[in-house]
Amino acid sequence: MLNKILKIKYPIIQGAMANIATAEFAAAVSNCGGLGIIGTGAMNVEEARASIQKCKKLTEKPFGVNVMMMNPYTKEIMEMIAEEKVAVVTTGAGNPGIYMDMLKASGAKVFPVVPSVALAIRMERSGADALIVEGGEAGGHVGEQTTMALVPQVVDAVNIPVIAAGGVADGRGLNAALSLGAIGVQVGTCLLVADECPIHENYKLATIKAKDTDTIVTGRSLNSPVRVMKNKMTREHLRLEAEVSDREELEKLTLGALRKAVFEGDMQNGSVMMGQIAGMCKEQKPLQKILDDIMEGSKKELQNLISKHEEMSW
Numbered sequence: 177m178l179n180k181i182l183k184i185k186y187p188i189i190q191g192a193m194a195n196i197a198t199a200e201f202a203a204a205v206s207n208c209g210g211l212g213i214i215g216t217g218a219m220n221v222e223e224a225r226a227s228i229q230k231c232k233k234l235t236e237k238p239f240g241v242n243v244m245m246m247n248p249y250t251k252e253i254m255e256m257i258a259e260e261k262v263a264v265v266t267t268g269a270g271n272p273g274i275y276m277d278m279l280k281a282s283g284a285k286v287f288p289v290v291p292s293v294a295l296a297i298r299m300e301r302s303g304a305d306a307l308i309v310e311g312g313e314a315g316g317h318v319g320e321q322t323t324m325a326l327v328p329q330v331v332d333a334v335n336i337p338v339i340a341a342g343g344v345a346d347g348r349g350l351n352a353a354l355s356l357g358a359i360g361v362q363v364g365t366c367l368l369v370a371d372e373c374p375i376h377e378n379y380k381l382a383t384i385k386a387k388d389t390d391t392i393v394t395g396r397s398l399n400s401p402v403r404v405m406k407n408k409m410t411r412e413h414l415r416l417e418a419e420v421s422d423r424e425e426l427e428k429l430t431l432g433a434l435r436k437a438v439f440e441g442d443m444q445n446g447s448v449m450m451g452q453i454a455g456m457c458k459e460q461k462p463l464q465k466i467l468d469d470i471m472e473g474s475k476k477e478l479q480n481l482i483s484k485h486e487e488m489s490w
């Protein structure tokens with residue numbers, strides 16, 4: 177299980193969230209028994225180093241760092257991470273193959289986030305220690321496949337451990353992931369409503385109010401799909417995508433849009449990233465309670481599952 181591999185209490189990774197998963201937030205998750213991850217997003221190397229050093233001061237527990245492969249400073253950030261020696265490196269939106277040996281030599285475990293069986297197989301060949309297999313119901317940059325269909329296919333295709341991401345927010349979700357063959361889960365959306373989550377109050381409220389159908393994927397036609405809450409910006413984005421596919425216009429529209437949502441609380445023009453499971457995240461709670469509830473729910477639901485099996489008795 178993931179908790180044994182990482183020597184943490186719970187088999188739960190806090191998914192990286194650019195501008196949100198700060199050193200403080202990651203340390204808080206690690207102190208609550210999960211694996212906190214610093215989201216380096218578009219940081220430069222010095223900003224990323226300062227975050228890692230701050231996180232080391234705030235927790236003695238293992239934590240990880242996420243690198244978005246489209247960041248122009250990726251090479252320098254990877255070299256810095258190898259120097260700083262962190263427990264886990266996760267990667268998003270690309271292939272970290274060329275950095276694998278250097279990171280592993282530094283003692284880090286490398287968990288690429290993958291949206292398909294093909295990339296999963298490539299990452300295993302490149303030496304990944306485990307894979308975070310993310311379905312398209314997740315918030316943020318996503319692939320096409322659903323968690324339900326993708327996780328078991330990757331589990332069958334590789335020989336390294338799989339962590340399921342996308343659509344998990346309670347014990348039922350954790351049990352479902354384990355049933356599909358995963359050894360743990362990565363969650364993002366359900367942590368947006370944590371007391372400690374450093375997003376604008378409007379963002380937290382929007383997550384709490386969201387229904388199952390309130391998110392949409394923009395950028396599919398640009399090969400850069402992102403799941404966000406439906407708002408004025410997404411309507412405009414999808415209109416421009418359909419009409420002109422003018423990359424420059426679209427880039428203008430989304431420039432700084434995540435920051436608008438996270439820091440200014442602009443729920444109309446901001447990129448309010450959240451996953452489909454937001455519809456189930458109905459109350460603000462301390463981080464510790466969110467993680468404890470997932471684990472306790474998992475135990476309780478297991479009993480239900482056993483009873484259901486007994487009733488099936490064929």
Ligand SMILES: Cc1cc2nc3c(=O)[nH]c(=O)nc-3n(C[C@H](O)[C@H](O)[C@H](O)COP(=O)(O)O)c2cc1C
Nearest residue numbers: 191192193194268314315316342343364365449451
């Ligand atoms: C607001 C937000 C920002 C995200 N930013 C990143 C990111 O910077 N890098 C990354 O690899 N994944 C990112 N993700 C994906 C999460 O790390 C995680 O895999 C995902 O949220 C799990 O699915 P869920 O949203 O259904 O819980 C983001 C997700 C959200 C909700």
